[in-house]
Amino acid sequence: MSNRAPHLEIRFRGRVIEHLGIDMYQSPVAAIAELVSNSWDADSCKVSVTLPPKIGSRAEIVISDDGEGMTLAQCQSRYLNVGYDRRKDRGDDRTPTGRPMMGRKGIGKFAGFGIARFVTVETISKETGERTSFRLDATQLIEDTDTYAESQPLKVEVLEYDEPDEARTARHGTTITLSDLALKMTPNAAQFRTSMARRFLLMERADEFRVEVNGESISNSEDVEKIEFTFPGDYTEEQLPDSVRIDDEGWGVEVLPNGSQVRWKFVFYKEPIGEDELTGISIFSHHKLAQRPFLFNLSGGFGGQQGTSYLSGRVEADFLDEQKRDLISTERQRVNWEMEASQPLLEWGQTRVKSLLRIWQALRSKAKVDAMRKRMTPFSIRLGKLEKPERKIVEKALTSIARISSLNDEQFADLAEAMLSAWEGGRLRGLIDDLSEADTMDAETLVKILAESRVMSALHAAERVKSQLNLITGLEERIKKRELENEVRDYIAENPWLVSPRWETFRVERSVKALVDEVAKEAYGEYWNARMDLVLSSGNQLLVVEFMRPGLKVDWDHLNRYERYVYKLQHATLAKYSEYRTVSGLLVADKIEKASDILAKIEDMRPRDMDATDWAGLLGRAKKQWEDYFEILFSRAPDDSRMQLLAQSPNGNSA
Structure with missing residues (x-):
């Protein structure tokens, strides 16, 4: 120092x-x-x-x-x-x-x-x-x-x-x-x-x-996966302006009328950007920001205007910082566009942006249509069942929807599914026919379609719930008539979801029958031949339903044998079949003894995937679950006359 x-x-x-x-x-x-x-x-x-x-x-x-x-x-x-x-x-x-x-x-x-x-x-x-x-x-x-x-x-x-x-x-x-x-x-x-x-x-x-x-x-913030189109790279040969030269880095190079050179690259994102720092065109001079993102002071009334929320870009204009008079604001956020030296860049930018927005609109529509046609593949069987004139109307309507650039792929897919279902169900045919003839679609029409498709979705689901409730009623009638156990079991095997919405994905599983019989014989001994089982599976879960013969009541002795049976089956199945991770058991009888120790035993078994109930309890619980589901669906369209009719007619469907 x-x-x-x-x-x-x-x-x-x-x-x-x-x-x-x-x-x-x-x-x-x-x-x-x-x-x-x-x-x-x-x-x-x-x-x-x-x-x-x-x-x-x-x-x-x-x-x-x-x-x-x-x-x-x-x-x-x-x-x-x-x-x-x-x-x-x-x-x-x-x-x-x-x-x-x-x-x-x-x-x-x-x-x-x-x-x-x-x-x-x-x-x-x-x-x-x-x-x-x-x-x-x-x-x-x-x-x-x-x-x-x-x-x-x-x-x-x-x-x-x-x-x-x-x-x-x-x-x-x-x-x-x-x-x-x-x-x-x-x-x-x-x-x-x-x-x-x-x-x-x-x-x-x-x-x-x-x-x-x-x-x-720091790095380039552009996420390639989020970008749909990049210009000048995505120009077709016919679209590329004569004044544009593409350099080795993929940037467009142009000379303005005043002799100054600019380099530029614009991108369109797949979704609206939603960030002020990124939406619009930034102007750089000598590698530093001179104008925060803007649209060259464009006002409304030009084609593809909705694309401005998807557009981001950068322009290098070094000449702005080389003028005798300073054109850039002190904090380097904006350029003085009133000056004669900056006017050629402003006019160039307006022309280039408007041109690219029109191209984007055409590309976006084509991309939507191509995606729609690709997504139509799963619907091919359903479309094939339509008469040719009807199929043509539906496809044209979907094309009209595809032109709405603000719809993302998921929204478009949902709407396409709803429209196809609506046509099949005889609903909205007039509106869909109108859409097939429309070159453009206003927001009011789109909102109407979306609102109606939401109602239809709820209505279709509600009709199905009513069908489930009707089937449960049919099962109750069979039980009251004391029909044979085999018939009851087969009825549930064909419709396992009617007992509980949780069983909707279950199906009869026969691959484990030999193991089930072996374990049951060991657990029940002399009572084995009197048993009837239904084995269902869904994914990695196995469900074994045991039906007691009509007229029998579940007592302590049967619960002990049933508990031993399910416990042994759980261990045997998990040891032999790696695809099953859980094994559950359900015992169904006409009656269950109401003694406190019996009820306590059942409560103790439930956490270990073992349950026992009588028919009244099982069907009552199932009916309540489906009725609750219907209430949820009804709340989505309470003012719809078709939904109201369905609610008032417990054993019927809407017209």
Whole structure:
């Protein structure tokens, strides 16, 4: 450390600092982007941004680069000189390594005051090895003054200064620490990386400039899987404008009427983007954002306008930052489009966007139709049953629906299924016929279809529930008439779901019959020949239903034998058949003895997948489940006359 007393000062403060720092850069991304730009202009190869894990009194944001750094004198003449023009000072708009400079106004260095009270700078000069550290206090700079300039300079606190040392030049670079942060929320590192990537055109130049946030490099935020079309790459030979040349990186290159060149790439996402930072076209100049995403000031009344919510793109227009008069706003968020020099770009952008929106609309419709035809394959049998004129109407109606670009694939598939079911059921035929003749569809018509398809879906399900209830009634009649056990068992085997909605996917399973008979013979002994079982399966679950002969009552002795039987069957099945993971048992009888020990025994067995019930209890529980399901369906369309008729006619269907 030298004994020499280093001296730094600042003359412009007060409202200058307030407007150039606090007022314009209150977003962490905007503030830090300015500091990253300064690192670019300092010929840095790498910039590291460290965000705090949590906002608090000691939280800091650190921006560190390996650029050319500054001497003590340069800290005074460059950093603390408000409005310092690096281009004019060096007589060139390029850095020593040939980079086009991003900075122009000499005020971005104060961006940190937009989010922090203290800005601490530590810099090592590549030229001399000098090391300087100083701190600026926003409160001190703007306190008790309403002026833009001060007659008396304000002394800047120099924390450390080391004189020139050639050995230190290898560690050249600048570190800026922002402390006493004015942030209310902890910045999300992943979102921060995405936002930073959208402000810089860095990926094409990753070999010469790398930006990291919390140790991870920022990257192109475009998710290829979410993008449907990319231009100019997806132009057909006929669509490609004569003025567009596609370069090796897939960007379009065009020369504007004023002789200036632009590079561009636009993409359309599969779904609406929903992010202001990404929706629209961003303009970059010298690799840095000059115009936040917009649509070249287009108003309504052009084809494919709904596609604007799917559109994102970037344009490189370096000429904007090379004009004698500054065309870019101070905080680099917008271009002055009223100026003569920017008008050719504005007019080009309007033409290009409108043209691509029309192409997108045609491609989107074709993609929907192709997807529809592919999805029609599972419906081929049903469509084949329609008369040719009817099939043609339904297919044309589906094509009309496919033109609605706002429908995603899942919504389209659901709607196509509903429309086909509606036609088969004799409903909505007039509306579907109208749709088949419509070139376009308004929102009101679509809403009507969606609302009616929702009603139909509920109505179809409700009719089916009523059918299940009718079958349960039929089963009750068989039980009351004391029909033979075999007939009852066969009735359930054909319709296992009618006993419980949970059984809807079960089917008769014969592959385990030999094992079931073997275990039953062992468990029941002399009673084995008197037993009747039904074995059902669904997926990896096996269900064995034992029917007691009509007139018998479940007692303690039978429960013990039944428990032993199911327990042995569970172990034997799991040991021999790997496809079954659970084995459940159900005992059904005319009556169950109401003694407390019998009922307690049944409650004890249920957690172990064994249950016992009488016919009244089983069918009553099943009926209640189906009736509850019907109530849910009814609530989806309570005002529909067909649903009301179905509700009023327990043993009938709607007309």
